Amino acid sequence: MPELPEVETVRRDLCRHVCGRTIARVRMLREDMLIAGGPSEVEQAIEGAAITDVGRRGKALILRFSSSYSLIVHFRMTGKLYPLATGAKLPAHARTVFEFDDGGRLVHEDVRRLGTLELIPSEGENCALTLTNIGPDIFEEPPSAEELADALERRKCAVKPFLLDQTRMSGIGNIYACEILARACIRPDTPCDALGASHVTRLLASTREVLVEAIQARGTTISDYRTGTGGPGGFQHQLRVYGRADEPCLVDGCDGTIRRIVQGQRSTYFCPVCQKRARRRRRR
DNA sequence: AGGACGACCAGGACGC
DNA sequence: TGCGTCCTGGTCGTCC
Incomplete structure (x- = not known):
């Protein structure tokens, strides 16, 4: 189950492999996992935009785009996010597919569908539903x-x-x-x-x-x-x-x-x- | 206030 | 083999 070390690992991997790449198209295969906004808003917000940064707070992963929008991903129990090898078949439980303009793909997979996606303007990130009730990250800001x-x-x-x-x-x-x-x-x-x-x-x-x-x-x-x-x-x-x-x-x-x-x-x-x-x- | 518990979800393990 | 039951757990909502 993705807890802090797992989400931090994903964050570091994605920083290395997808930062700077531009989304040509996003395909949302399970729209009900989106807790704010609709698929068309997500398309409008991130298609044509580059991933500029990947952040994290607690167990939440934050994809930040050059369009000044952020997509907050919570994996809950079974969520995964990783680049798909060229030509590889889409996994059975793919929920969202990000297609890059270079032909590569980033796939969001979640067998049990308990995870969530939330689109929010980057400047209002702290007001995201996913992050309300989520305190300071214990690794980045441990208490005294x-x-x-x-x-x-x-x-x-x-x-x-x-x-x-x-x-x-x-x-x-x-x-x-x-x-x-x-x-x-x-x-x-x-x-x-x-x-x-x-x-x-x-x-x-x-x-x-x-x-x-x-x-x-x-x-x-x-x-x-x-x-x-x-x-x-x-x-x-x-x-x-x-x-x-x-x-x-x-x-x-x-x-x-x-x-x-x-x-x-x-x-x-x-x-x-x-x-x-x-x-x-x-x-x- | 805060604790207990069900719902959400799907698949794997196990018993009969 | 095949079906039913239980277990897994992060978070939210409801109830007490």
């Missing part, structure tokens, strides 16, 4: 220890659902939430307001480490995700807990067994031995 401690103190919910909440900080999804907490040695069901200063420090450091390593590995491919060149990522081989229920903990010297629990209707994986639950602090 003080800010994070403050946010945690105000919440009683478990720390894992807190990490999934995109409104304060954006980009972390189910897989990386599990991995970050494993790295930080914090139990996912620890209440936010039980976490102290040392936990906050570990949480921030682990977040940074996991995201950096996952981006270096070009993201995690479990089933659908593909990079911006159409290939799989590599971080699935470096996962410590996600998807490893009943398997041994990989931490040196730890004899724990990975457990799976459900939080907010989502799978959570952790090692009950090396991930400690903080004791709730006494409040005065």
